[in-house]
Amino acid sequence: MIRRQIGLMVLMLMAALAAPLAARADGRVGDFVIASKAFEGNRIGISDHRRVRVYLPDGYDASSRRYPVVYYLHNLFEDERAAFDRDGLATLLDRAIASGTIPPLIVVAADFSTPLGGSIYTSSPVTGRWDAFLTDELVPWTDGKFRTLASRDSRGLAGDRMGGYGALAFGMRHAGMFGAVYALHPVGTGLGLQTMSSRPNWDLLQRARSLDDLKGDGFSQLFVAIYQAHLPNPDKPPLYADLPARRLPDGRLEIDTATTVRLQKSFLLIEALPRYADDLKTLRGLKFDWGRNDPNPDHVISNQAFSRALTELGVPHEAEEYVGGWGDRTWGETGRVYTDLLPFFARTLVFEGR
Numbered sequence: 001m002i003r004r005q006i007g008l009m010v011l012m013l014m015a016a017l018a019a020p021l022a023a024r025a026d027g028r029v030g031d032f033v034i035a036s037k038a039f040e041g042n043r044i045g046i047s048d049h050r051r052v053r054v055y056l057p058d059g060y061d062a063s064s065r066r067y068p069v070v071y072y073l074h075n076l077f078e079d080e081r082a083a084f085d086r087d088g089l090a091t092l093l094d095r096a097i098a099s100g101t102i103p104p105l106i107v108v109a110a111d112f113s114t115p116l117g118g119s120i121y122t123s124s125p126v127t128g129r130w131d132a133f134l135t136d137e138l139v140p141w142t143d144g145k146f147r148t149l150a151s152r153d154s155r156g157l158a159g160d161r162m163g164g165y166g167a168l169a170f171g172m173r174h175a176g177m178f179g180a181v182y183a184l185h186p187v188g189t190g191l192g193l194q195t196m197s198s199r200p201n202w203d204l205l206q207r208a209r210s211l212d213d214l215k216g217d218g219f220s221q222l223f224v225a226i227y228q229a230h231l232p233n234p235d236k237p238p239l240y241a242d243l244p245a246r247r248l249p250d251g252r253l254e255i256d257t258a259t260t261v262r263l264q265k266s267f268l269l270i271e272a273l274p275r276y277a278d279d280l281k282t283l284r285g286l287k288f289d290w291g292r293n294d295p296n297p298d299h300v301i302s303n304q305a306f307s308r309a310l311t312e313l314g315v316p317h318e319a320e321e322y323v324g325g326w327g328d329r330t331w332g333e334t335g336r337v338y339t340d341l342l343p344f345f346a347r348t349l350v351f352e353g354r
Contacts (some may be wrong), residue, residue, distance in 0.1 A: 025058035025098060029090050032145075034110075036137055039128035043240045044115055044211060044228070046128055051111040052138070053080045055090055056146070057097055057104035065104075066147045068349040071138070071178075072109040073159030073166040075327075076118040076222060080109040083160070087331040092338050101338070102346040103354070108142050110134075112166070114228075115211055116221045120188075120267075121159075121166030122229035126240040135174055153179040153284060153350040158341060160184045161327060164288060168269055172276035175283055180348035182341050183288035184330055185299065189306035190270035192298020196263070197255055199223055202247040210238050230266040231259060270306050277313040285348030286310075286317040289336060291324035299326075318344075 032052045039048045057067065072089075074082055083089040089107070096102045112119045114127055123131045143150040157178045159167035164186030171181035200223040204214065214220045227241035234240060244259040265271045273280075280286060290303040300321070307319035322329060322336070330336055 026094050027055055027057045027090060027097070028060065029084060030054050030056070034137060034141055036133055038130070038133040038137060041125070042128040043126045043234050043237075046114055050133065050138075051080055052141075053084060053109045054142075054146070055084075055093055055107040057106070058094070059104065060106075060147070064147070066149045066352050067104060067106045068149050068154035068156065068345075068351055069106045069108055069142055069146075070156040070158055070345055070349075071134070072107055073112060073121060073157070073163035073170075074109065075160045076162040076225075077113075077218075079111045079113045083109060089337070092331070092333070092342075095333065096338060096342045102342045103351045105345070105349070105351070106142075106146055106148060108138070110138055112163075114225060116214065116225040116228070118162055118222075118225050120162070120226055120229035121169050122266075124229045124232040125234045126228045126232040131170070131173060134170060135177055139177065149350065149352060151179075151350070152177055156180045156182070156345045156349050158182045158184070158345075159186070160330060161187055165189070165269065168288065169272075171283065171286070172269070172272060172280060175276070175279035178283075179350070180283060180285040180345060181287070182285075182344050184336060184341065185290045185294070185327060186269075186288050186303065187299055188267060188269060188302075189288075190268050190302035190309075191264070191305075192296070192302050194298055196223070197245040197253060197260070202245060202253060205239065205243065206247055208238055213238075226267060227263070230263055268302075270302070270309050273306075273309055273313065273315075277310075277315050280310070280315045280317075283316075285344060286315070287319070287340075287344055288317075289320040289322060289340065291326065291329060292321050293323065293325045295326060 034050050034052055036048045036050050039046050097104050119127055119130050123129045155178045157167040157171050164183030165188040167181050167183045168186055199219045201217055201220045204220050224239055231242040233242050242259050244263050245253050245255050248254050294300055310317050
């Protein structure tokens with residue numbers, strides 16, 4: 001009798017443990033390549049075959065249902081694989097869908113990297129037509145290959161840090177194509193405490209004979225990538241950019257005023273805001289966040305200012321400063337992708353039958 005009761009208890013325990021596993025259904029992740037025409041004539045050897053990683057929710061193959069799409073933009077020095085391979089994005093999506101946090105959806109992440117680490121999500125005669133790659137190639141390819149809800153109200157843009165910059169920048173320039181935008185800890189929204197010219201190693205930039213000479217110096221790579229995007233000069237190798245400063249023989253740094261102003265007006269999102277404010281007002285949702293304890297206070301100050309500028313121009317948005325640092329509150333079941341970003345898209349995008 002006792003043995004039978006123990007056996008029943010074991011069976012009940014096994015059933016209880018199996019229940020959550022049965023309730024969780026895994027989506028499918030696939031890797032693809034798009035042959036692009038947006039990079040013809042680029043000056044730094046960017047491949048015209050761009051990798052794309054796609055998450056399809058459980059049940060996709062067995063149904064005729066159509067799904068909204070969130071396009072995810074990666075950070076600097078990363079590519080489309082990082083969020084999946086390192087950060088477990090597919091697992092988070094599976095759990096969020098199984099728990100009802102968000103209805104099933106498709107997520108698309110493409111490779112926006114360059115030899116220096118990032119395109120800065122900006123079209124340039126040096127690095128290529130990244131806007132055209134997104135809007136004329138990636139979105140139509142996605143809508144043609146998968147069962148999407150192929151409308152603006154069912155398309156979202158999301159990005160992390162430099163990818164957050166990209167989500168805001170693309171969202172500004174292409175509000176007619178994307179219905180909702182979420183930027184995780186974006187950079188480049190405005191001026192901070194430190195001058196941009198204080199970041200690169202100007203001696204290194206001036207003696208460089210190739211882009212490879214910058215490898216190993218993260219700030220120099222980053223800012224030359226910014227210059228290639230926003231101060232491009234296809235006829236000025238090896239950096240292919242106009243530099244906003246130069247190191248003088250006596251060690252002083254000489255700032256080129258006109259070039260620096262051109263850089264600020266092109267790169268900083270707050271400078272473009274008046275031009276795109278009315279377009280942003282048409283979005284179904286706009287949100288960005290940042291960590292208060294970011295070791296670079298420039299990001300905190302500029303994001304606060306960007307939110308105030310949006311408010312001044314009457315652009316509806318959500319902006320949140322949370323207790324956290326540089327991306328340390330982004331991933332996992334308690335991270336902001338799971339707790340904030342996915343619920344945001346659940347309420348702002350149009351899903352089938354809703």
